[in-house]
Amino acid sequence: MNFCSSCGAPVELRVPPGDTLPRHVCPACGSIHYQNPKVVVGALAEWEGRILLCRRAIEPRLGRWTLPAGFMENRETTAEAAARETLEEACARIAVGELYTLFDIPHISQIHIVYRARLLDLDFAPGEESLEVALFDEDEIPWADIAFRSIDLTLRHYYADRRRGDWALHTGSIHPPGGAESHVD
Template identity: 70%
Template sequence: MNFCSNCGARVEYKVPPGDTLPRYVCPACGTIHYQNPKLVVGCIPEWEDRVLLCRRAIEPRYGYWTLPAGFMENGETTFEAALRETMEEARARVELGPLYTVYNLPHVNQVYMMFRARLLDLDFRPGEESLEVKLFGEPEVPWNELAFRTIHATLRNYFADRGRGEFPLHVGTIEPPAKN
């Protein structure tokens, strides 16, 4: 950040009085610009023994498969965001179940929250952000073509938990990929 979105003056990066972390501070109008992690919210749409995946029509990871999810909007609840993203990406109607995963990605300032969900019918199709949508059983999941490490971890846990008949809440941190 170079300029204050409130008055246009050049900002300084410093610890403001009464704070403990550096922030962008405007010396002209005194505005403190807080930057916080983004919430990515979605679901695992289930139909019998299969899950609905979307092939991405946008970057990042164009052409790779993912669960329907996206950035939460202001004024939304996490439930509303998951329902909206599922409709936008897969044109699918779901009944949301319990929260299933919470993954922290501090290296990109994101938190992923995924809910289990039951597809209400098989009337789904690609939305504007998807090239195709398809139901997959565990053996058919395109594991090497999944868009994000969070989705890979969510699906691995989901299929393992389904095999045990228990679905505990999974909370963890996804580290950045190792650099070669």
């Protein structure tokens, strides 16, 4: 950040009084500009045991498969974000269920949240950010082409929980390859 979004003056990177981390501070108007993690929210949408996946039409991971998910908007709940992203990426309507996975991804300053959900009907199609959308049984999942580790882990937890018949909230931290060991429950 180079300039204050409040007054347009150049900002300085410094630790403000009462804080412990460097922030972009405007010496002209005193505004402190915080940069916080982004929240990515999605849905694991089910229909008769099959899962809805989208093949990405955008970077990152263009052409790879993912659950419908994206950045949360201001003034919406995480459940509303999951429903909106599913509608935007898969033109699909869902009934949002329980929170299913929550992963901290500190190396990219993101939090990934996925809800279990139920498709309300089979009226779905690729949205602007998807090349194609399809329902998959477990043996049809394109495992080698899953876009993100958080989605791969979510799907693996889903199928393990389904086999056990015992659903749980799964949480943990995902670190880059070669980084600190991941803690994933």
